[in-house]
Amino acid sequence: MTILSVIPETEQRFAAREQVRQANLAHIKRGDIRAIAANTPELLSQRLQRLHAEPELVDTITREGLKFDAIGPGQTSSSFPRSLERVLDSNDLLGMRFFEQGLRAARAVGRVRIRSQHGDDLGFGTGFMVTPRLLLTNHHVLPSAVEAGHSLVEFNYQENETGAIQASRLFALAPEQLYLSDAELDYSLVAVADDPDLASYGWLPLIEDTGKLLVGETVNIIQHPNGEPKQLAIRNNQVVDELELFLHYQTDTDPGSSGSPVFNDQWEVVALHHSGVPKRNEANEVITTDGRVWEERMGEQRIAWLANEGVRVSRLVRHIRSQPLAAAAEPLRQQLLVATPMPPVAGSISAAERLQPQAAETEPPPQPAVAQLATWTIPLQVTVSLGSPLLAIATPPQEQPEEASPLPAGEGAQEGLT
Numbered sequence: 470m471t472i473l474s475v476i477p478e479t480e481q482r483f484a485a486r487e488q489v490r491q492a493n494l495a496h497i498k499r500g501d502i503r504a505i506a507a508n509t510p511e512l513l514s515q516r517l518q519r520l521h522a523e524p525e526l527v528d529t530i531t532r533e534g535l536k537f538d539a540i541g542p543g544q545t546s547s548s549f550p551r552s553l554e555r556v557l558d559s560n561d562l563l564g565m566r567f568f569e570q571g572l573r574a575a576r577a578v579g580r581v582r583i584r585s586q587h588g589d590d591l592g593f594g595t596g597f598m599v600t601p602r603l604l605l606t607n608h609h610v611l612p613s614a615v616e617a618g619h620s621l622v623e624f625n626y627q628e629n630e631t632g633a634i635q636a637s638r639l640f641a642l643a644p645e646q647l648y649l650s651d652a653e654l655d656y657s658l659v660a661v662a663d664d665p666d667l668a669s670y671g672w673l674p675l676i677e678d679t680g681k682l683l684v685g686e687t688v689n690i691i692q693h694p695n696g697e698p699k700q701l702a703i704r705n706n707q708v709v710d711e712l713e714l715f716l717h718y719q720t721d722t723d724p725g726s727s728g729s730p731v732f733n734d735q736w737e738v739v740a741l742h743h744s745g746v747p748k749r750n751e752a753n754e755v756i757t758t759d760g761r762v763w764e765e766r767m768g769e770q771r772i773a774w775l776a777n778e779g780v781r782v783s784r785l786v787r788h789i790r791s792q793p794l795a796a797a798a799e800p801l802r803q804q805l806l807v808a809t810p811m812p813p814v815a816g817s818i819s820a821a822e823r824l825q826p827q828a829a830e831t832e833p834p835p836q837p838a839v840a841q842l843a844t845w846t847i848p849l850q851v852t853v854s855l856g857s858p859l860l861a862i863a864t865p866p867q868e869q870p871e872e873a874s875p876l877p878a879g880e881g882a883q884e885g886l887t
Contacts, residue, residue, distance in 0.1 A: 471592075471609065471765055472609065472727060472744065472769045472772075473755075473765070474609050475607075475609055475655055475743060475744040476744055476745070476746075476747060476755075479744040479745065479746055479778045480746050480747075482712060482715065482717075482778070483717060483746045483775075483776055483778070486710050486712065486717070489506075489710060490709050490710045490717065492505075493505050493507075493684055493685075493709055493710055494709055496685075497684070497685045497707070497709070502683065502684070502685050505683075505684045505685065507683075507684045507710075507711040508683050508684055508685070512679060512680060512683065513683065514680075515678075515679055515680025516680045516681070516682070516683050518680065519678075519680050519681065519735075520735075567734070570735075570736045571689070571691075571701070571703075571732075571736055573671065573736075574673060574691065574730075574732065574736045575627075575691050575699060575701070576624070576625075576669075576670045576671050577597050577598045577670055577671045577672050577673045578595065578596075578597045578624075578691045578692070578693075578699060578729070578730060579595070579596055579597065579598075579604070579622040579623055579624040579626070579670070579693075580593055580594075580595065580596075580622070580623045580624075580626045580693040580696060580699075581593060581594040581595060581596045581604075581606050581610055581611065581620060581621075581622055581623075581693075581728060582620060582621045582622070582623055582639070582696075583610065583611070583616065583620050584619045584620050584621065585619060586619050588619075592696070593693060593695060593696030594606055594607060594610030594611075594693075594726070594727045594728040595610075595691075595692045595693045595694075595726045595727060595728040595729040595742075596610070596622055596728045597672075597673055597691075597728075597729075597730045597738075598661070598667075598670060598671065598672035598673065599658070599672055599673055599674065599675050599738075599805055600672055600674075600801070600804040600805045601667070601668060601672055601804065602660055602661055602663065602667070602801055602804065603647065603658055603659070603660060603661070603672075603801060603804065603805055604622055604642065604658070604659050604660075604661050605656060605657075605658050605675075605728070605730075605741060605785075606656070606657055606659075606727075606728035607655050607656060607657065607727045607728045607741070607743045608650050608651060608652050608654075608655045608656055608657050609655060609727065609743070610657065610727050610728050611642075611650070611657040611659060612650065612652075612657070613650075614644035614645070614648040614659075615644075617642045617644040617648055617657065617659045618642060618643075618644050618645070620642055621639045621640065621641060621642065622639070622640050622642065622661060623637050623638065623639050623640075624637060624638050624640070624670045625637045625638055625670075626693065626698055626699060627698045627699035628698050634698060638666060640661050640662060640664055640666075640667055641661070641662040642659050642660065642661055642662065643659075643660040643661060643662040643663070644659050644660065646660040646797075646798060646801065647659065647660040647794070647798040647801045647802065648660070649789060649792050649794070649802075651788060653714075654714065654780050654784065654785060654788055655741075655743040655744070655780060656741055656743075656780060656785055656788075658789060658805075660798075660801055673730060673738050674738075675738060675782050675785060675786050675805060676737055676738070676782065676887075677782070677783050677786040677787070678783075679783060679887060681733055681735075681737050681739050681782075681887040682708060682716075682733050682739045682887050683708070684708050684709065684710065684711055685707070685708065686707070686708055686733065686734070687704045687705070687706060687707050687708070687718075687734070688704075688706045688707075688708060688718055688731050688732060688733060688739060688740070689701065689702065689703050689704060689706075689731070689732045689733075689734070689736075690702040690706065690725045690726070690729050690730070690731050690732070690742055690777075691729060691730060691732070692725060692726035692729035692742070693726060693729075694724070694726040694768070694769070694770035695726070695768030695769065695770045695771075696768075697770075702720070702724070702725065704734070705720040706718040706719065706720045706725070706731075706777060707719060707720070709776070711781075713784075714780060714781060714784045715740075715778050715779065715780055715781060716731070716739070716740050716778070716779045716780075716781055716887070717776055717777070717778055718731070718776070718777050718778075718779070719775065719776040719777060720777070724745060724769070724770060724772065724774045724777060725742035725745065725777045725779070726742065726769065726770065727742070727743060727744075727769065728741070728742070728743070729741075729742040730742070731779045733887075738782055739779075739781070739782055739887040740779030740780055740781055740782060740887065741779055741780045741782070741785060742777060742778075742779045743778060743779060743780055744777075744778050745772070745774040745775070745776060745777045745778060746774065746775040746776040746777075746778070747763070747772045747773060747774055747775065748772075748773040748774070748775055750762070755772060756772075756773050757771045757772065757773055758771060758772075758773045760773075781887050782887050783887055786805075786806070789802065789805065789806075790806060
């Protein structure tokens with residue numbers, strides 16, 4: 470399967486929502502986000518609670534416009550007013566914390582190497598760890614357990630601060646342990662072969678709660694477009710519509726890549742990117758960014774996209790929860806279903822958390838890690854360095870991994886956004 474297999478249905482959904490989408494865009498331009506049907510009072514309240522905003526700020530924010538600070542969850546109520554300049558769209562400055570958290574999230578994103586039974590590369594996609602053992606990507610990337618069994622996931626395939634490709638690490642997939650897939654939601658959830666080094670890349674929990682995003686906010690996408698080194702599309706994709714199962718977000722510059730995680734500004738996964746709406750010529754042929762007729766060999770990043778579409782996280786989790794599964798695979802699924810959001814940054818505690826008794830530790834404290842470096846192209850290049858590279862429960866590696874080498878195939882009403 471290819472990206473062409475999912476484009477037609479995406480185009481139909483996009484066309485059917487033209488009137489709603491244009492109304493949403495008009496409200497966003499005027500700053501009147503309360504008039505957007507998807508942004509219900511309940512959802513708005515949930516969103517602000519996730520950002521730990523004081524209730525009395527709700528009316529001010531909804532009157533003046535929408536641009537949430539890229540800092541919570543974990544932000545205290547007392548610090549939220551200092552973010553109002555950004556909320557009111559008068560300040561685009563971002564703290565370094567935003568990039569540090571993004572770097573941690575990026576470690577869990579890998580390049581899916583789609584292979585034949587003979588080990589030949591057939592194509593590439595993006596995938597990301599959603600538990601210590603489970604990888605999420607698109608159905609059209611890994612449409613069957615057999616194809617998943619031949620394929621690999623590669624982490625740390627990215628440039629360092631000098632532009633050189635870093636040493637990466639390949640892991641075999643283990644669909645015989647768990648493989649769940651759905652063509653409509655265009656997802657495949659597959660186990661990665663057990664390996665002690667896998668923990669060093671962390672994982673991104675799929676948070677089933679709503680309130681992670683509103684129509685009008687921007688999202689960020691970490692990806693391996695056409696198998697290229699890891700890249701980031703930052704804050705250029707604006708969410709313009711919410712459907713029952715999907716989000717539509719659009720940009721003039723940055724497309725998504727199949728299987729990429731779509732994040733809010735707090736680096737919570739809000740969608741699985743899977744497709745887009747391409748520009749077509751008079752002969753109804755898909756065209757490239759430079760106006761030529763697109764051919765599959767060019768890769769999806771060369772398509773001139775009008776809009777992007779992602780599958781809502783809450784709908785993914787609901788579907789994964791409902792699927793029949795062999796008893797032996799159930800513990801792996803339970804790791805996903807009981808996953809909790811990333812803990813707040815030290816020293817930043819919500820009022821609700823302050824009222825709760827201290828829970829006993831269930832995991833050992835994180836160990837210091839060797840500083841990690843990455844280059845973000847925004848299109849400017851910003852190099853970020855930090856200590857701990859992990860997003861979730863994971864132990865940092867004790868030494869640099871060896872050069873990557875192929876491994877044998879192994880053993881009535883909407884609820885609100887995301």
